[in-house]
Amino acid sequence: MNKPVDKLLRNDWDEFTDKLGKLQTCNHTLDGSKAILEQLGYRNTEVGEICRWFELNGGYCDCEVILNVVMREHLRGLEQGKG
Numbered sequence: 285m286n287k288p289v290d291k292l293l294r295n296d297w298d299e300f301t302d303k304l305g306k307l308q309t310c311n312h313t314l315d316g317s318k319a320i321l322e323q324l325g326y327r328n329t330e331v332g333e334i335c336r337w338f339e340l341n342g343g344y345c346d347c348e349v350i351l352n353v354v355m356r357e358h359l360r361g362l363e364q365g366k367g
């Protein structure tokens with residue numbers, strides 16, 4: 285699987301969530317998340333695909349990505365015994 289979401293979760297999730305957690309502001313967009321993904325080397329089309337996945341998982345802005353997406357992935361990791 286080479287989907288950008290899989291790549292993010294597999295390779296860059298810790299770094300992404302670390303950077304996202306350090307954002308102190310949310311302007312009700314996914315701009316912070318997009319900027320971090322670009323820093324991590326994701327192309328525009330990949331960033332767009334990842335943001336659609338965030339929205340499908342209840343992350344419509346940067347703080348909701350932390351609350352809904354990050355926590356859900358964290359819990360899933362715990363359930364699978366990874367966390």
Ligand SMILES: [Zn+2]
Nearest residue numbers: 310345347348
């Ligand atoms: Zn927000």
